[in-house]
Amino acid sequence: MTPANESSALLSQRLNQVTHAPHEQLDKAVKANAPFETLGSYARFVVAQYLFQAELKALYTDPELISIFPDLAGRCRAEQAMADLADLNTDLPAPVSGALRQPTKAQALGWLFVSEGSKLGAAFLIKRAAALNLSDTFGARHLGEPAGGRAEGWKTFTRILDSQQLSADEQAQAEQGAIEAFERFNVLLQHAYATARPAEMATS
Incomplete structure (x- = not known):
């Protein structure tokens, strides 16, 4: 990419472009595990979501990053995912090796971009969760609409990012951080479903 092209493309646009392939790969992996067919399968999906958000909690509470995004701490969904697991009578999973450790500020921005961007897709996922009698107050809290709205929250985040x-x-x-974030969630997703018990997966 030439310097002229770099300056003409916003960072959020470049991150969207470079993560197209890993994003598509993750979408396929999620669909393959059919998280909204049964409560048992959905619970494993929430396990992956919790693991990912728990790993990123250090970024959401980092003073340097909060100085950039003042509302960052309130954007983390680890607590909501934890509450969802309790609603679903699912134990908190043990940490999985390979979590992000001491990223550079720029690398952290890429990870946060992916985490925050997933809130847009959650608008569709929570509708699927509703078919399992779940909502943003029970079992699907981490998919709920953020205070102020999804679109406005995303615009605020990307405006500061750019x-x-x-x-x-x-x-x-x-x-690289954004690509790593998609790849990491894929690892956690596969881990969550690989550790599910057969009887648990059949629960409806």
Whole structure:
């Protein structure tokens, strides 16, 4: 990419472009596990969501990142996912090796981009969860609409993200971080379903 092209494309746009393939791969993996067919299968999906959000809690509570995104701490969904697991009578999973450790600021921006962007897709997922008699107050809290609305929350986040002055190296770190985030969720998703008991998967 030439310097001219780099300057003409917003960071959020570049992150969208570089994560197209891993995003598509994750979507296929989610569909393959059919998380909304039974409560048991959905519970495993929430296990993956909790593991991912719990791993990112350190980013959402990082003082340097909060200085960039003032409402960052309130955006984390680890607590909601934990409550969902309790609603579903599912034990909290043990941490999975390979979690993100001490990323650079730019790398962290890429991870947060993926986590925050997933809230847009959650608008469709919570409708599927409703068929299992779940809602943003029981079992599907982590899929609920954020305070102020999904669209407005995303616009606020990307507006701040795109205002960051990053070097070419930092931009590359952010892009790598976003790709890693999709790949990590895929790992956690496969882990969650691989550890499910057959009887649990059949629960309806």
